[in-house]
Amino acid sequence: MLKRVLLPFLTVLAFSGAAQAQAVDTSNPDALVKAVVNDVMATVQADKDMQAGNIGKITQLVEQKILPHADFTRTTQIAMGRNWSKASPEQQKTITDEFKTLLIRTYAGAIAQIRDQKVQYRPYRGTAEDTDATIRTQVINKGEPIQMDYRLEKTAAGWKVYDINVLGAWLTEAYKGSFNTIATQQGIDGIIKTLQDRNRQLANAKG
Structure with missing residues (x-):
């Protein structure tokens, strides 16, 4: 189920670099998402x-291409919530790296399912002064509409995606509860261990 509902997000992010060769306009969040999706x-x-x-x-492709259009540090910070400030800079870096690896490995299995999905874009009414934007789309997967919204932030390097909403649920919020529970019971090191253990399980499962 996770792979199915995250498929549209993977479509946009995991191959975001594929559109770079065509000089994607990163100064406009709506144009960025549309250009990447169409090329992907x-x-x-x-x-x-x-x-x-x-x-x-x-x-390999995800690792090479995802970074230019995604802000994993911001994603991890939001998912960690109040626990982010409790972590040392070294712990923050480790958690960000492990969380990124977990998301990449989780999404990798969904890429193989990409076939003929269609994306419908909702009108974007942002202004040039905006520093945060939400791009709303609907993905038609085997006739079934799937709500898919993207949150982007404006940085010195252009707009970057830091969160997604699948069927009304934001990715960062979905992980925040789990991270908070682990931190309460096992501390920050418990979050690190949980992520590392999960990544080892996924790595072994894929041989």
Whole structure:
């Protein structure tokens, strides 16, 4: 279920770099999302290895291309909530790296499912002065509409995605509860251990 509902997000982010070669306009959040999605659909559909589930190829591409258009530090900070300030700079870096790895490995399995999904864009009415934007879309997957909203922040390097809303639930909020429970019971080191253990399980499962 997780992979199915996160598929549209993976479509936009995991291959975001594919659109870079076409000089994507990162100064406009709406243009950025549209350009990336349009290019990504063609890229994935033309790559049989990815559709066959070549995890190594998928992961490598994600690691090389996702960073220019996503702010994992901001994503992790929001998901950690009040526990972020309780972590040392070293712990913050470790948690961010492990969380990024977890998301990449979780999404990698969904990439193979990309086929003929269609994306409908809702009107964006932002202004040039905005520093935070929400781009609303609807993904049609096998005739089923899936709400997919993106939160982006304006940085010195252009707009970057830091959160998504799938069917009314923000990704950061979904993880915040789990992180808070672990931190309460086991402290910040407990969050790190949980993420590391989960990443090892996923790595072993994929051989």
